Amino acid sequence: YWATGAGGAGPDYGYGIITDGLDNVYVTGRFGVTATFGSFTLTSAGGQHAFVAKVGPAIYVDDDYTLATPGWQVDHFDVVQDAIDASANGDTIIVYPGTYAENINFNGKAILLTGSDPGNWDTVASIIIDGGALGPVVTFNTGETSASVIKGLTIQNGSATSGGGIYCNGSSPTIMGNIVRDNVASPGEGGGISCRNSSATVFGNVVGGNQSAGNGGGVYCDNASPNIDSNIIFSNTTSSNGGGICGGSISGAILNNIVSGNSANNDMGGIFCAGGTPT
Incomplete structure (x- = not known):
């Protein structure tokens, strides 16, 4: 089992998680301000925004x-x-x-x-x-x-x-x-x-x-x-x-x-x- 922070500024909320046949993990949620996944950063245009993040295991x-x-x-x-x-x-x-x-x-x-x-x-x-x-x-x-x-x-x-x-x-x-x-x-x-x-x-x-x-x-x-x-x-x-x-x-x-x-x-x-x- 593992947990990782998304990074960025402001609160992030995760609502769902699912895996596929290639062992990729998908997380859904919402964020405000910024949310960083690896080297990629999402920036809010104001208010809360939804995200779907793919977390490849390797x-x-x-x-x-x-x-x-x-x-x-x-x-x-x-x-x-x-x-x-x-x-x-x-x-x-x-x-x-x-x-x-x-x-x-x-x-x-x-x-x-x-x-x-x-x-x-x-x-x-x-x-x-x-x-x-x-x-x-x-x-x-x-x-x-x-x-x-x-x-x-x-x-x-x-x-x-x-x-x-x-x-x-x-x-x-x-x-x-x-x-x-x-x-x-x-x-x-x-x-x-x-x-x-x-x-x-x-x-x-x-x-x-x-x-x-x-x-x-x-x-x-x-x-x-x-x-x-x-x-x-x-x-x-x-x-x-x-x-x-x-x-x-x-x-x-x-x-x-x-x-x-x-x-x-x-x-x-x-x-x-x-x-x-x-x-």
């Missing part, structure tokens, strides 16, 4: 969906990027098990992109976004904030100059509960995750088997204030410094992580900080 992605699927290309997709493109700020996109061969970009949207069962690691391992060595698997480079969330997915087989798995630049998303594996950064940094000019939250992920020719085989941060907390970072390699984590000019926090079995050709197989004072 946008769904499954590689088994076809043209015959109800809601096809509306709120049911077989491509993750198509779902992102169709979403609005505040939306939730739920991805079901399968392998999605693509490279995705949040494009500045404040959305939750989540696996269908983010608390179950077996399910997380079965929901794969495979970058096909064609660039970062996931990109945040349009000023995303902590309201842009990626959760409960496997991010693999990316290859990029920096941030083979997840690339953040000038953005501060929330990256939590994912498996980030077998990605490559060359000639740059951050085989698994790269965060530049960022205050990203990197929480509760498994980051393993990534490689970089530059610094930070697993995670690299520069000119950043990240929160890197409660991750398992293992078996990552770098030709330079910081096999597990490398920071250059960083503040923020590096706490409660398991950093094990990483290697670096130069300094610090585990954690290397070239500048800054992270916790």
Whole structure:
């Protein structure tokens, strides 16, 4: 069960609620002054006005969906990027098990992109976004904030100059509960995750088997204030410094992580900080 406020100014009154076969929820009522639903605001021309609000529970992605699927290309997709493109700020996109061969970009949207069962690691391992060595698997480079969330997915087989798995630049998303594996950064940094000019939250992920020719085989941060907390970072390699984590000019926090079995050709197989004072 859930409840949500419509937002806006003045009193709003709900009179009826109904669902349809696509699990959309419709609420009827009246409002005065303004009523805000998501990113859309209704404005009264004076007095009370009626409204009918459609509250979609989520946008769904499954590689088994076809043209015959109800809601096809509306709120049911077989491509993750198509779902992102169709979403609005505040939306939730739920991805079901399968392998999605693509490279995705949040494009500045404040959305939750989540696996269908983010608390179950077996399910997380079965929901794969495979970058096909064609660039970062996931990109945040349009000023995303902590309201842009990626959760409960496997991010693999990316290859990029920096941030083979997840690339953040000038953005501060929330990256939590994912498996980030077998990605490559060359000639740059951050085989698994790269965060530049960022205050990203990197929480509760498994980051393993990534490689970089530059610094930070697993995670690299520069000119950043990240929160890197409660991750398992293992078996990552770098030709330079910081096999597990490398920071250059960083503040923020590096706490409660398991950093094990990483290697670096130069300094610090585990954690290397070239500048800054992270916790």
